[in-house]
Amino acid sequence: MGGLISRGLPVPAIRRALLSWFRRNRRDLPWRRVRDPYAIWLSEIMLQQTRVETVIDYYTRFLKRFPTVDSLAAAREDDVLKLWEGLGYYSRALNLLKSARVIAERFKGVFPSTVEELQLLPGIGRYTAGAIASIAFGVRAPVLDGNVKRVLTRLYAIEERIDQAATINRLWELAEALVPPRSPGDFNQALMELGARICLPKKPLCSGCPIRARCEALALGFQDRIPAQRPSKKLPHCHVVAAAIRKNGRYLLGKRPPDGMLGGLWEFPGGKVEPGETHEEALIREIREELGIEIRVRSHLATVHHAYSHLKVTLHLYLCEHTGGRPQALYHSVLKWIPRAQFELYSFPAANLKFFDMVK
Numbered sequence: 001m002g003g004l005i006s007r008g009l010p011v012p013a014i015r016r017a018l019l020s021w022f023r024r025n026r027r028d029l030p031w032r033r034v035r036d037p038y039a040i041w042l043s044e045i046m047l048q049q050t051r052v053e054t055v056i057d058y059y060t061r062f063l064k065r066f067p068t069v070d071s072l073a074a075a076r077e078d079d080v081l082k083l084w085e086g087l088g089y090y091s092r093a094l095n096l097l098k099s100a101r102v103i104a105e106r107f108k109g110v111f112p113s114t115v116e117e118l119q120l121l122p123g124i125g126r127y128t129a130g131a132i133a134s135i136a137f138g139v140r141a142p143v144l145d146g147n148v149k150r151v152l153t154r155l156y157a158i159e160e161r162i163d164q165a166a167t168i169n170r171l172w173e174l175a176e177a178l179v180p181p182r183s184p185g186d187f188n189q190a191l192m193e194l195g196a197r198i199c200l201p202k203k204p205l206c207s208g209c210p211i212r213a214r215c216e217a218l219a220l221g222f223q224d225r226i227p228a229q230r231p232s233k234k235l236p237h238c239h240v241v242a243a244a245i246r247k248n249g250r251y252l253l254g255k256r257p258p259d260g261m262l263g264g265l266w267e268f269p270g271g272k273v274e275p276g277e278t279h280e281e282a283l284i285r286e287i288r289e290e291l292g293i294e295i296r297v298r299s300h301l302a303t304v305h306h307a308y309s310h311l312k313v314t315l316h317l318y319l320c321e322h323t324g325g326r327p328q329a330l331y332h333s334v335l336k337w338i339p340r341a342q343f344e345l346y347s348f349p350a351a352n353l354k355f356f357d358m359v360k
Contacts, residue, residue: 014211015180021210022190030059037111037136038069044131045092058087073104081264081347090262095123113137135185142175143188147195153227154199157216162227237312241283242270243320244359245295250339254332266346279316293325302358306351317355
């Protein structure tokens with residue numbers, strides 16, 4: 001805490017101002033009405049890189065279907081992924097299921113309460129562990145998400161790039177020094193709430209900030225320029241072909257392997273178009289590699305555009321005929337012939353969902 005004191009920022013005053021502001025202005029969110037660590041954990045996982053407004057309905061539906069960690073531990077992977085469908089970053093859902101099973105088996109159904117134990121669960125890092133421990137169990141643990149990083153870099157006028165390890169370590173030290181021994185969960189939520197509603201990435205609403213008198217960036221007049229980040233790169237773009245292979249009124253669908261991108265979701269099989277290939281050549285090659293069968297490409301059904309956090313994709317769907325060979329799960333974990341009327345029972349990536357109306 002010496003660095004804080006040397007800069008002359010009064011920690012007790014910052015704590016009091018933030019807690020007072022939060023208790024008057026906190027949003028009424030469903031996960032703030034409970035102390036159940038399972039429900040708080042679920043909300044923290046869903047809120048990762050996802051807007052609050054989007055999460056609320058998913059959170060409510062998920063808890064209704066799986067109200068306890070034991071009920072989630074006993075769930076089928078497909079059922080969990082179907083509930084998650086459309087929320088994105090599907091590895092979060094798979095890690096939830098894995099973690100629930102660890103809690104049920106290793107911790108005998110008792111939710112772990114320390115930062116160290118929480119970080120033993122799949123998908124839980126230092127930030128999420130600190131949030132759960134402080135909010136659900138009153139542990140004096142810091143948090144450092146994107147909102148808190150922004151608040152702290154402005155409060156302490158930190159001009160170094162926020163993606164550098166030294167800057168991150170410094171921010172963790174500041175967050176740890178600020179969190180109070182009493183009401184640590186409320187204080188951490190106050191920091192996050194301030195970043196989400198007042199200390200905005202662009203044009204922060206400084207006039208409504210409860211700690212504006214303590215903000216060094218505001219005093220120096222460069223609050224709009226920090227936190228400094230690496231210049232964003234242009235996302236790579238690729239074309240992908242997919243096959244709607246129809247036979248006796250059913251379509252051949254594959255379940256993606258659990259450990260890769262979009263793991264556990266169902267899809268129309270296919271893959272990336274390589275340089276110099278036509279769409280038809282790429283599709284025939286991909287189906288041989290993934291399924292070990294021969295197809296005839298009949299007609300183009302649809303083209304959709306989709307953006308992921310790291311990649312832009314143009315996806316082309318073709319109606320295809322199975323002409324030879326027995327389908328084998330050479331890439332997918334499972335293959336199934338599924339009638340169109342049952343597509344809604346399975347979980348698909350968002351890009352594949354856009355094709356549903358095209359497949360009759």
